[in-house]
Amino acid sequence: ESRLPGYATHQVGVAGAVVNESSGKVLVVQDKNKTVNAWKFPGGLSNPGENIGATAVREVFEETGVRSDFRSLLSIRQQHNHPGAFGMSDMYLICRLSPLTHDISFCTQECLRCEWLDLVDLAKTKDTTPVTSRIAKLLLYGLEKGFDSIDLSMEEVPAVYTGLFYQIYHRKLPVEHK
Amino acid sequence: ESRLPGYATHQVGVAGAVVNESSGKVLVVQDKNKTVNAWKFPGGLSNPGENIGATAVREVFEETGVRSDFRSLLSIRQQHNHPGAFGMSDMYLICRLSPLTHDISFCTQECLRCEWLDLVDLAKTKDTTPVTSRIAKLLLYGLEKGFDSIDLSMEEVPAVYTGLFYQIYHRKLPVEHK
Numbered sequence: 518e519s520r521l522p523g524y525a526t527h528q529v530g531v532a533g534a535v536v537n538e539s540s541g542k543v544l545v546v547q548d549k550n551k552t553v554n555a556w557k558f559p560g561g562l563s564n565p566g567e568n569i570g571a572t573a574v575r576e577v578f579e580e581t582g583v584r585s586d587f588r589s590l591l592s593i594r595q596q597h598n599h600p601g602a603f604g605m606s607d608m609y610l611i612c613r614l615s616p617l618t619h620d621i622s623f624c625t626q627e628c629l630r631c632e633w634l635d636l637v638d639l640a641k642t643k644d645t646t647p648v649t650s651r652i653a654k655l656l657l658y659g660l661e662k663g664f665d666s667i668d669l670s671m672e673e674v675p676a677v678y679t680g681l682f683y684q685i686y687h688r689k690l691p692v693e694h695k
Numbered sequence: 696e697s698r699l700p701g702y703a704t705h706q707v708g709v710a711g712a713v714v715n716e717s718s719g720k721v722l723v724v725q726d727k728n729k730t731v732n733a734w735k736f737p738g739g740l741s742n743p744g745e746n747i748g749a750t751a752v753r754e755v756f757e758e759t760g761v762r763s764d765f766r767s768l769l770s771i772r773q774q775h776n777h778p779g780a781f782g783m784s785d786m787y788l789i790c791r792l793s794p795l796t797h798d799i800s801f802c803t804q805e806c807l808r809c810e811w812l813d814l815v816d817l818a819k820t821k822d823t824t825p826v827t828s829r830i831a832k833l834l835l836y837g838l839e840k841g842f843d844s845i846d847l848s849m850e851e852v853p854a855v856y857t858g859l860f861y862q863i864y865h866r867k868l869p870v871e872h873k
Contacts, residue, residue, distance in 0.1 A: 525703035525783045526743050553855060565704050566775045566784065592865035593771060593788075593847070596854065597744045605703045606744065608786060610771075647852045648863060651873075655865055658872045667866045669771070669847070674825045676774065677731060685826060687770035687833055688845045688866075694836045695829075 527606045532560030533573035535585045535614040536656055542633040543656065544616070545649075546580055549629045556634060556645040558611065558652070568684060570671065573612040581631050582622030585614035589668035590686045592652060611652055613659075613668065636660065665689060705784045710738030711751035713763045713792045714834055720811040721834065722794070723827075724758055727807045734812060734823045736789065736830070746862060748849065751790040759809050760800030763792035767846035768864045770830060789830055791837075791846065814838065843867060 535544040545556040559580040563572040570587030577585050594609040623631035639645060640653040659667040670689045673682040713722040723734040737758040741750040748765030755763050772787040801809035817823060818831040837845040848867045851860040 525706055526741065527705045527707050527786065528703055529705050529784075529786065555855065563704065563784075568775075569773055590771065592863060593768065594861045594863045595747055596859065596861050597746075598857075598859065606707075606741075608705065608707065646855050648861060651852055651863065651868075652865070654872055655868055658868055672829075674772075674829055677733065677824050679776075681774065681776065683772045683774050683826060685770060685772045685829065687830070690829075690833055690836055694832055 527608045529563045529569075529572075530560060530607065530609045531563055531569050531572040531576065532558040532609065532611045533577040533585065533614045534558045534591065534611060534652060534656060535577055535583060535616050536636070536660070537616055537619070537633065538660065540633070541636050541660060543636050543639060543653070544577065544581055544583055544621075545632060545634050545639060545645075546623065546628045547630040549625075549627060551629075554629060554644070555649070556632075556639060556642065557649045559628075559631075560609075560611075569610055569686075570612060573610075573614060577614060580624050580627055582618075582620065582624075584617040586617060587671075588613045588615050589664065589670055591655060591667060591669070594648060611648075613656070613664065705786045707741045707747075707750075708738060708785065708787045709741060709747050709750040709754065710736040710787065710789045711755040711763065711792045712736045712769065712789060712830060712834060713755055713759075713761060713794050714814070714838070715794055715797070715811065716838065718811070719814050719838060721814050721817060721831070722755065722759055722761055722799075723810060723812045723817060723823075724801065724806045725808040727803075727805060729807075732807060732822065733827070734817060734820065735827045737806075737809075738787075738789075747788055747864075748790060751788075751792060755792060758802050758805055760796075760798065760802075762795040764795060765849075766791045766793050767842065767848055769833060769845060769847070772826060789826075791834070791842065 561576040592611040739754040770789040
């Protein structure tokens, strides 16, 4: 957990899947200026020093006007040679968020469309990306079996040398196993 | 999933927890030149363009001489202001690996000790880091309930614009839900 100094090799992006559990709908956007107008979850790059959940909540609000709370980490994607990343590698994390507000007021500079879409429709449509489609299916599975079956929960754990805290994400560990 | 160009803000490190399922032992090391000699999982920084699982397998071999196979992603840790990271943020991933060989031939430049330690003992000892202790407990839970209960599995999903593939990690989705 400590090692030789390195250098930054990755940009980190975070997307937020804001799921309304009672309606089964999820907040999706279509990017402006894309040849393929595919539904995807709002998201963007982490600011320096910003936690994963904070990036998701901020980006969702900036793009859609919807306020939300962080609930869990769902997925991690790594890609090398990403065309927008200029030789860097790209780590993209997808979080599950709960909506605090529902009215959409989307950023017209970034987005062409923004909607609450039924998860069943998002899982079926061709107008989306393979990753979004996969996460829609995962969320449907979570909606059916309980989100506990798909969530990674976050906890803070003390760091040895610094007195700071790590944010660590893993499958929920029952209290009697801690 | 595509966005404005950014810059690399994170170094990415990967540790490998090599678990022998039949003996319940896990491969651990103690770093050389540390004031606190704590057991931890072998690991280190990703090389540019290197996948998560490949980093874990490579670092485990370099530090311990043990060959292993990638099985799953277990945990993600984010930390800002890491003392060795010079202002960068730090993303640390812990993978579960299966041993292919068992004889230890550890790197004496990096490690003071290297052993196959009983997971029960690693979960109990004070001579470890809080993160290692937590993952030891998670692995014990997995050993008892099946690793399916703690694993994030990896799949490759096509990227829209590039024709490349993403490596995506999330909870295993039963075939009938895909």
